[in-house]
Amino acid sequence: MKPSRSIAFALMVAALAAAPSGAQAQAASAPTPAATVQALCDALISAMKQGPALGFAGRRQLLEPEIRRAIDLPLMTRLVLGPPWRTLTPDLQRQLVDAFSDYSISTYANRFSGFSGEQFSVDPAPTHLENGDVIVHTKLVTKDPEPVRLDYLMRSSGGSWKIIDVYLSGTISELAARRSEFSAVLRQGGAAALVETLRKKAAELSG
Numbered sequence: 001m002k003p004s005r006s007i008a009f010a011l012m013v014a015a016l017a018a019a020p021s022g023a024q025a026q027a028a029s030a031p032t033p034a035a036t037v038q039a040l041c042d043a044l045i046s047a048m049k050q051g052p053a054l055g056f057a058g059r060r061q062l063l064e065p066e067i068r069r070a071i072d073l074p075l076m077t078r079l080v081l082g083p084p085w086r087t088l089t090p091d092l093q094r095q096l097v098d099a100f101s102d103y104s105i106s107t108y109a110n111r112f113s114g115f116s117g118e119q120f121s122v123d124p125a126p127t128h129l130e131n132g133d134v135i136v137h138t139k140l141v142t143k144d145p146e147p148v149r150l151d152y153l154m155r156s157s158g159g160s161w162k163i164i165d166v167y168l169s170g171t172i173s174e175l176a177a178r179r180s181e182f183s184a185v186l187r188q189g190g191a192a193a194l195v196e197t198l199r200k201k202a203a204e205l206s207g
Contacts, residue, residue, distance in 0.1 A: 030159050030160045030161070031160065031161065032124075032161070033126050033134050033136050033152075033154045033161040034122055034123065034124045034125075034126060034136050036069075036070050036136075036154070036160070036161050036162075036163070037070070037122055037136045037138060037152050037154075037163070038120075038122045039066060039069070039070065040066055040067070040070040040071075040163075041120035041122060041138065042120075043062065043063055043066035043067075044063070044108070044112045044120070045115070045118065045119070045120065046062065047059045047062050047063050047108075047109070047112045047113075048112045048113070048114060048115040048118060049115045050062070051112070051113040051114045051115060052113075052114065056109055056110065056113075056205075056206050056207050057206075059109040059112065059113065060105060060106060060109035060206075063105060063108050063109055063112075064105050067104070067105050067108060068101070068105075070162065070163055071104070071162060071163045071164075072155065072157055072162035072163065072164050073097065073100065073101040073104060074097045074101075075155075075157070075162070075164055076100070076104070076164060076165070076175065076178075077096055077097045077100040077101070079164065079165075079175050079179075080100065080175060080178045080179050080182065081096065081186070081191070081194075082179065084186065084191065088191050092191050092192065092195075095195045096191060096194065096195055096198075099194075099195045099198035099199050099202070100198055102198070102199070102202045103198040103199075103201050103202040103205075106201075106202040106205040106206060107205060109205070110205040110206075110207075116142070116143060117142075117143070118140060118141060118142050119140075119141045120138055120139070120140055120141075121138060121139045121140075121141065121147070122136065122137075122138045123136065123137040123138065126154070132155070132156065133153060133154060133155045133164075134153075134154050134161070135151050135152065135153055135154070135167075136151070136152045136154060137149070137151050138150045138151070138152065148168070148169075149168070149169050149170055150166060150167070150168060151166070151167040151170055152165075152166055152167075153165040153166070153167065182194055182197070185197050
């Protein structure tokens with residue numbers, strides 16, 4: 001092999017060795033936890049600014065893609081149910097995920113309906129937990145003297161970071177609140193009754 005070709009071959013081998021694998025490249029290009037939360041916050045502010053003009057259906061349509069991208073709704077459904085989840089048929093599990101997702105998206109569309117100068121502040125440096133999860137800290141600045149603190153618990157799933165719980169004021173867990181809210185329905189009527197309850201609540205939120 002001629003010297004020039006030897007050098008070119010060596011450079012090619014070095015470049016291939018230094019190139020990231022498919023999984024590494026995907027991880028490197030995936031949004032950071034803070035960027036994922038920031039995108040969700042931006043969508044919420046956009047929905048608030050356009051709230052009256054869009055109406056509930058318009059806000060829901062605007063928010064749904066970003067909510068599904070940012071929040072692990074299937075995992076949240078499983079965590080809300082707890083151990084009973086493993087006893088359900090695949091079809092009933094699917095119905096619960098669909099109903100819980102629809103209810104969650106409808107809640108956001110209902111809650112973020114008007115704008116009065118609110119702003120989100122997202123801390124770019126998350127808190128890393130021992131199990132590999134992270135917490136992204138945010139503040140919602142409103143007309144009140146004290147901003148609203150919202151902490152997003154996130155877990156890596158399929159190469160991207162997903163929200164699996166939200167803490168109000170750093171302590172009040174949305175998952176715990178949902179579990180408490182629906183526990184009586186599960187005890188009295190089982191998973192099928194919870195599906196119907198979630199569907200009813202989503203319909204009520206639509207107005």
